[in-house]
Amino acid sequence: MGRGRITGLAVSDVRFPTSLAHHGSDAMHPDPDYSAAYVVLETDAPDGLKGYGLTFTLGKGTEVVVCAVNALAVHVVNKDLDEIISDFRGFYRQLTSDGQLRWIGPEKGVVHLATAAVLNAIWDLWAKKEGKPLWKLLVDMDPKQLLSCIDFRYITDALTEEEAYIILQNGLVGKTEREEQLLKHGYPAYTTSCAWLGYPDQQLKQLCSDALKDGWTRFKVKVGADLQDDIRRCKLVREMIGPENILMLDANQRWEVEEAIEWVTKLAEFRPLWIEEPTSPDDILGHATISKALAPLGIGVATGEQCHNRVIFKQLLQAKALSYVQVDSCRLGSVNENLSVLLMAKKFQIPVCPHAGGVGLCELVQHLIIFDYISVSGSLDNRMCEYVDHLHEHFKYPVVIRNASYVPPKAPGYSSEMKEDSARRYQFPQGEVWQKLLSDTAKIS
Numbered sequence: 180m181g182r183g184r185i186t187g188l189a190v191s192d193v194r195f196p197t198s199l200a201h202h203g204s205d206a207m208h209p210d211p212d213y214s215a216a217y218v219v220l221e222t223d224a225p226d227g228l229k230g231y232g233l234t235f236t237l238g239k240g241t242e243v244v245v246c247a248v249n250a251l252a253v254h255v256v257n258k259d260l261d262e263i264i265s266d267f268r269g270f271y272r273q274l275t276s277d278g279q280l281r282w283i284g285p286e287k288g289v290v291h292l293a294t295a296a297v298l299n300a301i302w303d304l305w306a307k308k309e310g311k312p313l314w315k316l317l318v319d320m321d322p323k324q325l326l327s328c329i330d331f332r333y334i335t336d337a338l339t340e341e342e343a344y345i346i347l348q349n350g351l352v353g354k355t356e357r358e359e360q361l362l363k364h365g366y367p368a369y370t371t372s373c374a375w376l377g378y379p380d381q382q383l384k385q386l387c388s389d390a391l392k393d394g395w396t397r398f399k400v401k402v403g404a405d406l407q408d409d410i411r412r413c414k415l416v417r418e419m420i421g422p423e424n425i426l427m428l429d430a431n432q433r434w435e436v437e438e439a440i441e442w443v444t445k446l447a448e449f450r451p452l453w454i455e456e457p458t459s460p461d462d463i464l465g466h467a468t469i470s471k472a473l474a475p476l477g478i479g480v481a482t483g484e485q486c487h488n489r490v491i492f493k494q495l496l497q498a499k500a501l502s503y504v505q506v507d508s509c510r511l512g513s514v515n516e517n518l519s520v521l522l523m524a525k526k527f528q529i530p531v532c533p534h535a536g537g538v539g540l541c542e543l544v545q546h547l548i549i550f551d552y553i554s555v556s557g558s559l560d561n562r563m564c565e566y567v568d569h570l571h572e573h574f575k576y577p578v579v580i581r582n583a584s585y586v587p588p589k590a591p592g593y594s595s596e597m598k599e600d601s602a603r604r605y606q607f608p609q610g611e612v613w614q615k616l617l618s619d620t621a622k623i624s
């Protein structure tokens with residue numbers, strides 16, 4: 180021990196031009212360039228130990244998150260890793276409660292995305308120092324130490340530290356068997372790759388057919404721009420995948436509350452398991468109204484990828500506003516805050532089905548959901564993790580999918596390290612990929 184003082188923090192704006200082929204397009208984000216504010220923590224460890232973390236963005240605005248990361252750096256640089264993890268709750272609170280920076284949050288928006296990027300890098304550093312993949316670091320951790328990473332402020336009316344301790348103690352029963360089971364079979368996944376909103380029907384058909392051949396049984400379709408289009412596309416996908424496979428819908432916040440109920444009722448014949456993000460992510464009572472209205476149709480409400488923090492999740496759970504909790508590894512304040520949401524979901528008996536895709540979200544969130552199964556929920560009923568099949572090639576330890584399931588990662592860390600070459604070539608705007616794209620655009624215009 181004693182090695183690992185953080186000597187420097189570098190953050191870069193890494194963007195992938197996914198909008199060129201409509202990858203990632205949905206009802207509210209027609210042309211995302213999947214991007215990351217990418218953090219590298221340097222240490223004085225003799226072996227050159229480094230921590231890598233990121234948060235996910237859609238292109239423009241990544242430079243704003245980069246600014247916020249730089250504003251937080253003062254809390255991180257010159258800290259010793261051991262010092263941080265000996266009071267991780269205190270460190271989390273220091274970052275999220277900076278007396279001046281919290282005015283531009285608190286615990287939401289750009290500054291919270293930046294917090295996630297920084298803390299993700301610290302968790303990567305910690306897991307690497309222990310020589311374990313992050314999920315295994317969490318699984319092996321004593322319940323008391325796990326709880327010492329969580330800030331329970333503002334959620335004790337829904338979950339106390341004592342209740343969380345009992346959940347983790349109960350989770351010790353059968354833990355070894357569940358770990359062995361996951362190592363053998365992986366964690367079930369679903370695919371969003373087939374039906375982005377901007378894909379023409381022929382492409383959608385081809386992708387569905389390919390996914391079925393690869394063993395996928397759970398599919399998500401983007402909806403919400405045009406009802407007749409949605410009916411046609413849902414019909415097409417349901418016909419392709421057959422009556423037994425699972426279909427989910429995602430509206431990416433497109434509707435008013437009443438509109439959501441009417442629209443989804445018209446899609447009920449395709450038997451979707453859930454409607455994701457039907458309306459504003461801040462509208463807790465609106466989600467509750469939609470949930471209540473759609474329950475008789477057997478359609479649940481899922482949300483979470485733009486839930487600011489544990490307090491919003493708490494209220495969604497208290498208001499019975501959702502049937503599926505979609506945690507995000509880069510929206511919430513890293514592992515620390517995700518742990519509190521996993522524990523609340525367990526208490527309220529709502530399954531967690533993480534949001535993934537983007538850049539690196541699959542790489543990171545797999546660790547959280549694997550931990551959730553082994554140590555918290557102990558169940559795979561109604562549970563699956565999102566998967567999107569692009570940009571993995573830019574990561575040093577990309578996800579491995581086998582039989583439509585996530586294979587638990589083995590490499591030490593949080594799987595958050597990008598290939599050096601990719602981080603350099605796609606850096607905005609100076610990387611060679613962007614230099615070429617920008618000069619081509621200049622020629623056209």
Ligand SMILES: [Mg+2]
Nearest residue numbers: 429455456484
């Ligand atoms: Mg979504």
